[in-house]
Amino acid sequence: MTMQLSLNWLDALSVPSQPAQPSPSSLASVAQAGGAAHLLQLPPAVEAAVWRATELGQAATSVVGSGWEALDAELPGGGWPLRSVTEVLATQPSVLEWRLLSPALRSVVAGGGQVVVVGPGRNPHLPGLRHEGLDERQLVWIRAEAPSERMWVTEQLIRSNSAGAIVAWLPQARQEQLRRLQVAALACEGLVFLCRPTAARHEASASPLRVHASVGLDWELKVNVFKRRGPVHEDELLLPSVPGGLSSVLTPRLRKPSRLVSRGVTADVVGSPSSFATSRRHATVQ
Numbered sequence: 001m002t003m004q005l006s007l008n009w010l011d012a013l014s015v016p017s018q019p020a021q022p023s024p025s026s027l028a029s030v031a032q033a034g035g036a037a038h039l040l041q042l043p044p045a046v047e048a049a050v051w052r053a054t055e056l057g058q059a060a061t062s063v064v065g066s067g068w069e070a071l072d073a074e075l076p077g078g079g080w081p082l083r084s085v086t087e088v089l090a091t092q093p094s095v096l097e098w099r100l101l102s103p104a105l106r107s108v109v110a111g112g113g114q115v116v117v118v119g120p121g122r123n124p125h126l127p128g129l130r131h132e133g134l135d136e137r138q139l140v141w142i143r144a145e146a147p148s149e150r151m152w153v154t155e156q157l158i159r160s161n162s163a164g165a166i167v168a169w170l171p172q173a174r175q176e177q178l179r180r181l182q183v184a185a186l187a188c189e190g191l192v193f194l195c196r197p198t199a200a201r202h203e204a205s206a207s208p209l210r211v212h213a214s215v216g217l218d219w220e221l222k223v224n225v226f227k228r229r230g231p232v233h234e235d236e237l238l239l240p241s242v243p244g245g246l247s248s249v250l251t252p253r254l255r256k257p258s259r260l261v262s263r264g265v266t267a268d269v270v271g272s273p274s275s276f277a278t279s280r281r282h283a284t285v286q
Helices: 002-014 024-040 044-049 096-110 126-131 147-160 175-185 198-202 257-262 265-270 273-285
Strands: 085-090 115-118 139-142 165-169 191-197 209-215 220-227 237-240
Touching: 085 096, 085 175, 085 198, 096 115, 096 126, 096 165, 096 191, 096 209, 096 220, 115 147, 147 165, 147 175, 175 191, 191 198, 198 209
Parallel strands: 085 191, 085 209, 115 139, 115 165, 165 191
Antiparallel strands: 209 220, 220 237
């Protein structure tokens, strides 16, 4: 009798009890509850940085308006982001960038900030910048010819966090260099624009925001936001952008040069080839 009790006691210790298996519905409810609780515990900064692929994300930091309502509507947060790098690709370097960025730079200068320009492909045209509202006394132009010099100067400016806006031309920047600048820009409270050629559009980049600017009809800028926190922007924005100093000179007809071309007015201005050939043939016969 004693032996039988001992064996039963040992069996009870060695054989684990089998818990009841939960049903699939209970597992699903627990997973959903746990997932919801986990999402509720996300820090506010992390939760704000998460967005759906079909929705336009919100900027994690403050932004500066671009000066165009149509463009702000396509930019996360409604403007150019601070504490981040923005790439501006253009078909005409050192020309279209000024027309696209001048409204935002004007607001920086109006607030007492300085605009630092690094290695532009062409010398800044001060009279034109004045017409855009950019005071040359708030403009710092740094000459840097070699790609390594441009990259070094740009990184030091970002880390110093002393400029209201930085506009640097980096046509030969590599992917790892752009990532380094993006990490440094997280602590920069000013705007950081990296100007690059159109060919860089197909290169990988760590920049959260990338736009492309080209020339449109009737003094317009064609802008495409081809990388952003949100859905793909496939269409092109047409932004009215008359160069500074011309808005008070252009007549209503010259504000729409495409209409002049469609009506053949330019042929009468520069001389019609057909009329020139006809007059020359008559002169030869005589």
